[in-house]
Amino acid sequence: MSLMKKEAQEAPQVVARFLAQNRGALSELGARLRTHPPSVILTAARGSSDHAATYFKYLVEILLGVPCASVGASVASVWHSKLKLNNAVCVTISQSGQSPDILALQEAARKAGALTIALVNQPDSPAQKGADFFLPLSAGPEKSVAATKSFIASLVAGAAIAGHWADDKALLDALENLPARLEEAAKIQWPSFVTGAAKAQSLYVLGRGPGLAIANECALKMKETCGLHAEALSFAEVMHGPLELVRPGFPVLAFSPNDASRSAAHDVLARIRSIGAEVHAVEDGGMEFVGAGHAMLDPISMVQSAYLNVEALAQKLGRNPDHPKQLSKVTETV
Incomplete structure (x- = not known):
């Protein structure tokens, strides 16, 4: 069995673990966003993590009506632009939490006044240390180059943030039942x-x-x-x-x-x-x-x-x- 297959099959357990370990932090973050609603959200991510950011973008815009955009990390890491982010939130999504450009954007957003949130799988990463709120993805070691379980955990993290922020009981209830649904989804084959x-x-x-x-x-x-x-x-x-x-x-x-x-x-x-x-x-x-x-x-x-x-x-x-x-x-x- 390939590592990719093995790790993808672990995703249901990863999701259950993420929700259990972050329940208190998610509730606190949701309350913070309701009492201090941002006018805009920016995301800092690359590769698969940027796709997770796209999913989060649509959930926030659909459920809460708040604009959310992926900002080019190079504006901070290469051009060193000073961002204007009063009443903004910056969400960093990363498997490793180590990429210099993502870290530069997170730090620039923090200095510009944004609330910073990090969704990272690697414990004790620089991204974690530079964030106001940290939600560990809890996926465990991921050895295959192709990220799978950490990506699914990132999607769930985004959905959980949106659900707690919107106080959407239907979405939050569905999240609690999601690990069982993913167990079934892992059995689906598309031979054609x-x-x-x-x-x-x-x-x-x-x-x-x-x-x-x-x-x-x-x-x-x-x-x-x-x-x-x-x-x-x-x-x-x-x-x-x-x-x-x-x-x-x-x-x-x-x-x-x-x-x-x-x-x-x-x-x-x-x-x-x-x-x-x-x-x-x-x-x-x-x-x-x-x-x-x-x-x-x-x-x-x-x-x-x-x-x-x-x-x-x-x-x-x-x-x-x-x-x-x-x-x-x-x-x-x-």
């Missing part, structure tokens, strides 16, 4: 997708809103572990220039949770199917997925299944998903 993608040179991965974060992450994992060119797009953006590249047989993996975006997503998929594309839609009535008990959490159960099917795709292509040729576990950018 694995077979089709194994023959492809390129494919699209589609999503929208919280589902776009999962599309971004799944495309990255196919690049990392399968050496396959996979481009993530929103259902809206694919209808512009990218649609021209779709041909008969062109593979498309689509994440379509049962949320407000679903009707428009179906219209897009109908157009893509009319061209003759090979569409693999993860949705009710499509490729199997396990509902998470709340539409905002469905993308988390979807990525749990996706990780294991991408791992199967890498194996089918004869690649070792734990050892990409050009990558290392910790990437420290400036």
Whole structure:
């Protein structure tokens, strides 16, 4: 068994542990955000962590109406710009908590007056030490280059922050039940997708809103572990220039949770199917997925299944998903 598969299968236990260990801190943070609501949120993250930040962005904007944006870390680490962040929150998301540019942005945000929150897996990291609030992801050691369980923990952390801030009982109740749902999601197989993608040179991965974060992450994992060119797009953006590249047989993996975006997503998929594309839609009535008990959490159960099917795709292509040729576990950018 690859480390990627083993670690992805640990995600349900990681989620249960994160929620148990951070229950008090999440309640305190939610109360702080309700009594001192920020006017804007910025996120500091790279790679998979930035995809988790995208998921958090959509939850905060949908549930609370507060703008949330990923700020280029280089404005602090390279250009040394002075940020203006009164009444702002900065959320750092990182597996290692060590990348110099992310740390520079976190420190610049703190000096500019922002409340800083760190979601980090590595204990005693510099990111933890520079934050006002620290929520350990509690994923344990992650040895595969392709992050899986720490990413799912980051998604849950973002959902928990949004849920406690909004005092959304339905979302918080669904989070408590999520580990059991993820256990089921880890059993899902998508053989038609694995077979089709194994023959492809390129494919699209589609999503929208919280589902776009999962599309971004799944495309990255196919690049990392399968050496396959996979481009993530929103259902809206694919209808512009990218649609021209779709041909008969062109593979498309689509994440379509049962949320407000679903009707428009179906219209897009109908157009893509009319061209003759090979569409693999993860949705009710499509490729199997396990509902998470709340539409905002469905993308988390979807990525749990996706990780294991991408791992199967890498194996089918004869690649070792734990050892990409050009990558290392910790990437420290400036």
